[in-house]
Amino acid sequence: MIKEELLHSRLLRESLFFNQLSDAEAREILAHTHISDYQRGEYVLTQGQIPEFMMFLLSGELFTLRSTPEGSEIIIRMLSAGETCMEAILFPPDPSPIMVRATKASKALCIEADFITQYAKTNHKVSHNLLIIIAKYYRAAILQIDSITLRDATYRVGRYLLSLSLNRGQVNQFDLIYKKSDIANYLGMTPETLSRSLKELQKLGVKVESGHVHLSETFLLGEFCDAVDKKRCICTTSLSSER
Amino acid sequence: MIKEELLHSRLLRESLFFNQLSDAEAREILAHTHISDYQRGEYVLTQGQIPEFMMFLLSGELFTLRSTPEGSEIIIRMLSAGETCMEAILFPPDPSPIMVRATKASKALCIEADFITQYAKTNHKVSHNLLIIIAKYYRAAILQIDSITLRDATYRVGRYLLSLSLNRGQVNQFDLIYKKSDIANYLGMTPETLSRSLKELQKLGVKVESGHVHLSETFLLGEFCDAVDKKRCICTTSLSSER
DNA sequence: CGGAGGGTTGAGATTCATCAACGCGTGTGG
DNA sequence: CCACACGCGTTGATGAATCTCAACCCTCCG
Numbered sequence: 236m237i238k239e240e241l242l243h244s245r246l247l248r249e250s251l252f253f254n255q256l257s258d259a260e261a262r263e264i265l266a267h268t269h270i271s272d273y274q275r276g277e278y279v280l281t282q283g284q285i286p287e288f289m290m291f292l293l294s295g296e297l298f299t300l301r302s303t304p305e306g307s308e309i310i311i312r313m314l315s316a317g318e319t320c321m322e323a324i325l326f327p328p329d330p331s332p333i334m335v336r337a338t339k340a341s342k343a344l345c346i347e348a349d350f351i352t353q354y355a356k357t358n359h360k361v362s363h364n365l366l367i368i369i370a371k372y373y374r375a376a377i378l379q380i381d382s383i384t385l386r387d388a389t390y391r392v393g394r395y396l397l398s399l400s401l402n403r404g405q406v407n408q409f410d411l412i413y414k415k416s417d418i419a420n421y422l423g424m425t426p427e428t429l430s431r432s433l434k435e436l437q438k439l440g441v442k443v444e445s446g447h448v449h450l451s452e453t454f455l456l457g458e459f460c461d462a463v464d465k466k467r468c469i470c471t472t473s474l475s476s477e478r
Numbered sequence: 479m480i481k482e483e484l485l486h487s488r489l490l491r492e493s494l495f496f497n498q499l500s501d502a503e504a505r506e507i508l509a510h511t512h513i514s515d516y517q518r519g520e521y522v523l524t525q526g527q528i529p530e531f532m533m534f535l536l537s538g539e540l541f542t543l544r545s546t547p548e549g550s551e552i553i554i555r556m557l558s559a560g561e562t563c564m565e566a567i568l569f570p571p572d573p574s575p576i577m578v579r580a581t582k583a584s585k586a587l588c589i590e591a592d593f594i595t596q597y598a599k600t601n602h603k604v605s606h607n608l609l610i611i612i613a614k615y616y617r618a619a620i621l622q623i624d625s626i627t628l629r630d631a632t633y634r635v636g637r638y639l640l641s642l643s644l645n646r647g648q649v650n651q652f653d654l655i656y657k658k659s660d661i662a663n664y665l666g667m668t669p670e671t672l673s674r675s676l677k678e679l680q681k682l683g684v685k686v687e688s689g690h691v692h693l694s695e696t697f698l699l700g701e702f703c704d705a706v707d708k709k710r711c712i713c714t715t716s717l718s719s720e721r
Numbered sequence: 722c723g724g725a726g727g728g729t730t731g732a733g734a735t736t737c738a739t740c741a742a743c744g745c746g747t748g749t750g751g
Numbered sequence: 752c753c754a755c756a757c758g759c760g761t762t763g764a765t766g767a768a769t770c771t772c773a774a775c776c777c778t779c780c781g
Binding site: 301303307308309311322323324325326327329332333355356357359362363365366367369370372373374376377378379380381383384385386423 | 550627
């Protein structure tokens with residue numbers, strides 16, 4: 236059965252959510268799940284809805300975002316396979332302040348909300364993992380608030396590129412895996428501003444060509460690498476897999 | 479002893495952190511604490527520091543905020559007595575992305591970080607409470623991101639006043655307990671802009687006089703009360719103590 | 722070949738920050 | 752008791768950053 240394959244997949248085993256869980260524990264959780272397919276553009280959850288499941292993304296791409304009645308929206312997180320969402324709405328189970336949308340055809344493990352909230356009360360590893368996951372979201376959200384209010388557009392873009400580099404193990408070239416218009420939205424700006432910012436960054440040692448990014452040495456060590464980032468640079472190995 | 483008094487105080491008993499804990503459990507936690515005094519302006523934690531304690535504010539006022547090397551800063555949360563901070567940095571214990579400052583002379587319970595991280599692994603109520611607290615922070619942070627990127631200054635101020643009204647049980651008048659310059663910063667704008675926004679809101683039924691706010695009926699039910707807020711209005715009683 | 726989606730570029734509009742001046746209440750020292 | 756300074760908030764004028772709108776380009780795909 237497909238769940239039995241999943242059980243031993245790297246995707247599960249290296250995820251934050253299944254981290255440290257024994258086979259028996261993982262199997263018990265899997266027993267309370269089903270796999271759902273979502274089409275590109277389909278909503279997994281809409282604003283105001285009380286979630287019945289927690290999501291573990293198996294493949295594809297999910298965005299968590301928030302929209303105004305007028306129709307404009309802001310992307311909060313962009314998830315790829317192995318990441319989870321909707322945990323933060325389970326404690327306590329409340330109407331969701333955000334919505335979740337598949338931006339590509341996606342496959343996700345739907346974990347029953349009731350089961351997880353109960354299971355977290357008896358299993359320390361699960362509740363600990365959830366704490367780590369939600370705390371990580373919260374810290375990321377703080378950085379988002381920081382950069383949107385305190386930094387200008389060009390800085391935000393530079394910071395974003397730098398974080399991508401760090402997350403991939405401090406490589407100096409990589410691909411942008413999301414649409415530029417989505418990245419712009421995530422960074423709290425319009426696509427036009429992102430485009431102009433990237434142009435601005437070329438002067439500082441950034442090359443971008445059709446989705447491929449190359450960062451020069453000077454950029455990697457430059458002004459964008461502030462105190463916090465420098466700390467991360469120094470201990471890259473231990474942090475490269477983080478976030 | 480003062481800790482024994484604390485044990486039965488409403489402050490502790492009605493807090494999210496000590497919620498549902500038995501006397502024995504609360505006593506065990508208190509055994510791993512000490513009480514610290516902070517002067518107005520003193521730093522409880524600086525950016526980059528690894529916290530040794532989790533804070534439970536007994537009296538006074540703490541801000542969690544983030545600053546740039548250039549010195550500008552943004553307030554993330556404004557805490558009053560009974561609230562906690564620095565939990566989100568304990569899972570895992572990392573250099574703090576934020577700093578914590580006392581904005582008034584304050585007294586806080588310092589709970590040993592090592593103890594709490596261990597205790598959370600054996601006590602479900604504690605880990606559950608922590609989950610609820612951090613999830614609440616995260617949801618609030620999402621709303622902050624939403625309003626800063628998607629709404630204009632006047633809307634943000636109106637929304638803020640409305641949330642104050644709801645949190646106090648949907649009263650139509652109340653005092654602003656923070657300095658206006660701090661409120662402005664928290665809302666991601668300058669004091670000048672806050673001032674002008676309040677003036678703008680007067681046309682919509684808001685009266686502000688030296689820190690005292692009066693909201694008209696029309697304002698309470700007006701455009702600021704969007705779908706999410708309306709839901710809260712309907713079931714006010716169950717939500718009034720929330721946030 | 723033609724159309725659609727995504728990205729870029731340019732020009733104008735707008736919001737908000739900045740800078741400077743002022744008013745007001747409070748506390749302090751002569 | 753008055754003079755003064757200081758913190759805080761307001762108001763007005765100016766400027767900068769970014770959004771908006773429009774045109775255009777490129778690539779992909781039927």
